[in-house]
């Protein structure tokens with residue numbers, strides 16, 4: 001089967017194929033680095049990460065570019081408020097963004113920064129002015145003349161037939177439904193940070209930045225352009241207008257948009273008190289892997305409602321996956337194969353692939369792996385699983401993890417970084433006991449824990465309860481949960 005993906009431009013699910021050979025050239029709108037990233041941002045970035053990983057698993061080479069918006073009205077305002085340069089201000093949040101992305105296993109695309117492409121952007125504006133598609137206003141700003149692009153509205157399916165030639169908007173916050181000539185380049189207001197350029201001093205508009213950098217890195221026509229659904233209009237509509245009116249060629253072939261994340265059923269906002277950054281969740285003691293799992297558990301075009309219950313359930317799911325792998329890797333099995341387990345592995349791999357090929361249906365892919373775990377666990381318990389069934393079952397888990405990336409247990413060291421950051425920022429009061437416990441549990445390696453659990457069991461069998469109790473206490477203090485199961489003693493990190 002072929003990979004089918006929804007294309008916002010055609011409003012249909014279409015077969016996805018790169019324009020050239022086996023290489024996918026994709027561009028994702030990145031963060032505006034004026035604050036810490038929130039979980040809504042990361043829903044979109046994880047959706048793109050999943051797409052990238054699945055394309056690679058499907059045999060494609062990936063050229064994936066993402067911009068860092070390191071200049072806009074808010075950044076200029078906040079930097080001035082804090083008395084620092086724009087560069088100093090954004091460097092801090094760019095670093096935080098990259099740390100956060102790594103913490104939830106987002107593979108890093110090639111990064112491009114707006115402020116590093118000022119000459120290219122000035123040149124782009126000059127070419128638009130030469131064709132009378134852009135014009136200069138008295139203050140030295142430049143605007144895009146929407147009336148020159150009759151297809152304006154084709155992505156967002158808005159009808160702009162009543163457009164007023166020359167009506168302008170010069171802020172980054174747009175009205176939802178109005179077509180206005182938008183700023184390509186903004187002249188500085190007195191005292192505002194600005195850059196010198198051949199078209200005069202000023203700063204680039206947000207839309208211009210993405211058109212220029214995507215085409216520079218990927219060519220005038222490339223395969224896919226991605227972002228959250230709020231970017232369809234005006235951002236992506238404006239990128240198309242600028243790019244296509246200059247090149248006369250289709251800009252991006254596929255438009256990929258992730259649905260907005262809700263929190264406890266509402267739009268996330270600081271005033272509602274339901275606004276969370278990734279770091280807020282880690283401070284509360286939640287694992288990065290739980291969030292990654294939760295954010296992938298609903299297909300990217302469906303409504304995902306973030307709740308703390310959901311986050312806890314996601315942690316349980318990740319734990320089940322990890323335990324299952326541990327069980328496969330550490331169990332002793334009779335020689336041979338069982339045809340049932342062999343076909344279970346094959347069927348699961350097929351079901352997972354079919355789900356992801358169906359517009360990245362992550363929920364179905366996860367359902368397939370949990371069905372496998374359920375049936376394999378039953379086979380474990382009845383002794384029906386054989387030694388040579390283990391490699392194919394592990395291989396399916398491996399394929400799953402190439403996309404979902406939650407099986408390796410790196411949570412504790414990552415949470416420790418957040419703990420250290422909070423202390424450095426003077427936010428000690430936000431560090432919870434749960435976070436401290438989780439960090440503690442990472443101080444012991446798996447091998448250390450195995451050894452202590454073994455010693456504890458040996459002491460208990462020898463009825464040396466004083467020693468076994470001391471060891472148990474040591475483990476619990478280090479954040480390790482020790483449980484007695486019918487297979488013997490099992491442990492896990494809190």
Ligand code: AMP
Nearest residue numbers: 030031032040041043044227228260261
């Ligand atoms: P920004 O830093 O605001 O430019 O946003 C970075 C990315 O996050 C963009 O692709 C946005 O569309 C996306 N985004 C922002 N808020 C949400 C949300 N609540 N849910 C999903 N994606 C979002």
Ligand code: ZN
Nearest residue numbers: 029030210235
């Ligand atoms: Zn963009």
